[in-house]
Amino acid sequence: MATERRLHALVAEFDDVASITSAARRARESGYTRFEVYSPFPIHGIERAMGLRATRLPWLVLGAGLTGLACAFLLQWWTNAVDYPFRISGKPLFGVPANVPIAFEVTVLFAAFTAFFGMLILNRLPQHHHPIFESERFRRATDDGFFLAIEADDPRFEPRLTRGFLDGLAPRSIEECREAAPSHGVPAWIKAAIAATVAALLVPPAWIVAARFQDSARPPFHLVHDMDAQARHVGQSANPHFEDGRAMRPDVEGTVAFGEWRDDARLATGKDGESWCASIPLDVDAQLLARGRERYGIFCAPCHGLSGYGDGLVAQRASDLQEPTWVPPSSLHDPVVRGRSVGQLYDVVRNGARTMPAYAAQIPVQDSWAIVAYVRALQRSQHATLADVPEAERAALGAH
Ligand code: HEC
Numbered sequence: 001m002a003t004e005r006r007l008h009a010l011v012a013e014f015d016d017v018a019s020i021t022s023a024a025r026r027a028r029e030s031g032y033t034r035f036e037v038y039s040p041f042p043i044h045g046i047e048r049a050m051g052l053r054a055t056r057l058p059w060l061v062l063g064a065g066l067t068g069l070a071c072a073f074l075l076q077w078w079t080n081a082v083d084y085p086f087r088i089s090g091k092p093l094f095g096v097p098a099n100v101p102i103a104f105e106v107t108v109l110f111a112a113f114t115a116f117f118g119m120l121i122l123n124r125l126p127q128h129h130h131p132i133f134e135s136e137r138f139r140r141a142t143d144d145g146f147f148l149a150i151e152a153d154d155p156r157f158e159p160r161l162t163r164g165f166l167d168g169l170a171p172r173s174i175e176e177c178r179e180a181a182p183s184h185g186v187p188a189w190i191k192a193a194i195a196a197t198v199a200a201l202l203v204p205p206a207w208i209v210a211a212r213f214q215d216s217a218r219p220p221f222h223l224v225h226d227m228d229a230q231a232r233h234v235g236q237s238a239n240p241h242f243e244d245g246r247a248m249r250p251d252v253e254g255t256v257a258f259g260e261w262r263d264d265a266r267l268a269t270g271k272d273g274e275s276w277c278a279s280i281p282l283d284v285d286a287q288l289l290a291r292g293r294e295r296y297g298i299f300c301a302p303c304h305g306l307s308g309y310g311d312g313l314v315a316q317r318a319s320d321l322q323e324p325t326w327v328p329p330s331s332l333h334d335p336v337v338r339g340r341s342v343g344q345l346y347d348v349v350r351n352g353a354r355t356m357p358a359y360a361a362q363i364p365v366q367d368s369w370a371i372v373a374y375v376r377a378l379q380r381s382q383h384a385t386l387a388d389v390p391e392a393e394r395a396a397l398g399a400h
Contacts, residue, residue, distance in 0.1 A: 005180070006180055007159070007178055007180055007340055008152060008178060009036075009131070009149040009150055010163060010177070011138065011147055011148070011149045011176075011177045012142070012147065012175075013137055013145050013171055013173050013174075013302075014172060015146065017168075018144035018150055019146070020046075020148060021043060021045070021046060022169075023148050023169045024037050024046060025050075026169060027148060028050055029048070031156050032157075034151040034154035034155075034157075035149060035150040035151060035154065036147075036148075036149045037148055038132070038138070038145075038146070038150070040143060040144060040146075057115065057122060058120070060114050061111050061114050063250065063350050065108075065110055065111035067110055068108075069106070069107045071110070072102050072103040072106035073099060074092070081093040119370065129181040131177060137173060148166075148171070150162055151167070156289050219389065233247035234247070235248055267281045267365060269347075270343035270346035271343055276342075276344045277343030279342065282369050283369075289370070289373055289377060292371045292374030292375075292377075295374075296378075299359060299362065299371070302314045303315070303356075304329045305329075307381075307382070308333060308375065309331045309332075309333060310328055327354075329356070330353075332375055332378060332379060334383050338379050343371050346372050349371055
């Protein structure tokens with residue numbers, strides 16, 4: 001059995017630093033390349049004696065870092081300046097300072113991963129067992145033994161010649177170190193533990209799959225109930241407790257939806273029963289008109305113009321651009337518009353008219369009436385008759 005185990009190395013044990021160092025130097029000088037030195041503590045200069053070259057890892061890390069840097073800049077340049085150019089605050093589409101944080105992060109990321117995994121790969125790690133541990137004497141490597149192991153896969157290795165070479169170094173002992181017997185295998189308890197873990201991990205997905213393909217009358221399983229699982233009747237379902245057998249109940253007569261309550265129908269709708277209000281249901285005074293003028297300037301003048309001729313800035317701009325679908329705002333002095341009752345004008349403000357949008361969401365009820373009052377004043381200003389002037393002042397007008 002023991003003879004079938006592959007030879008890993010010839011291991012020579014030495015007494016002290018001086019002899020192991022010179023042994024290592026001799027091994028290198030004799031042309032051996034695959035050999036190791038094991039000692040209880042680090043030995044200065046041993047890597048020179050063994051002829052170890054510096055690790056290539058720093059170069060790999062440098063290369064990876066530069067690759068990361070290039071990738072980060074390329075990615076940011078491609079996404080920001082080429083694929084989806086989007087200018088923000090007049091800044092250039094691609095500028096180095098803005099890209100520094102990500103470039104830095106990606107550089108570090110690539111370099112760190114290469115350092116970590118490169119170290120493992122170059123050292124051929126992870127390795128759960130090393131053949132050298134098969135050597136009985138080798139345990140002293142952590143105590144007072146200095147070992148030189150010439151490995152069997154060294155090109156110059158030849159069992160008898162190599163043993164002769166080691167003999168010439170006058171070691172304390174020479175041992176053939178053979179690899180562990182393959183029959184060792186994985187211990188039964190580890191296999192059992194792995195099997196048990198896999199079986200346990202399979203339970204949740206199996207449970208989910210089973211539930212997915214099964215019909216169940218029970219409600220879904222909820223960890224947190226919230227309001228999902230209340231006892232209730234869903235729409236369009238039956239409920240034998242009611243005479244008509246329907247779970248959905250009709251509205252109780254006189255029910256008012258939220259926000260639909262109208263204290264004063266005239267004020268809210270501009271309607272007096274079925275017809276439009278002929279007068280403003282508020283006290284029209286200088287204050288209301290001033291408010292109406294201000295609101296008109298904000299909400300209506302952009303389209304209808306400050307004096308109501310339909311020549312606001314938006315309208316002018318639209319006609320300058322010759323917008324094909326633009327419908328010009330009505331002139332508020334158009335005979336048809338002048339003929340509208342205040343209730344109708346109020347309705348236009350609230351609900352819009354044809355292509356004019358509704359403003360109920362932006363302008364409260366009182367303000368809407370204030371605007372209507374001001375529109376009436378505007379119309380009057382362009383179509384005043386002598387009868388509109390107080391009698392006492394007519395004479396003064398005539399004088400001019
Ligand atoms: C975005 C531009 C715009 C704004 C702002 C705007 N309107 Fe208009 N308005 C229009 C247009 C366009 C029409 C003509 C609609 C049509 O004929 O399709 C119109 C029509 C009207 C009419 C005539 C409706 C009818 O009965 O024929 C009145 C009155 C009116 N607007 C009042 C107002 C008042 C008051 C405001 C401010 C609350 C206002 N508009 C704000 C664009 C606007």
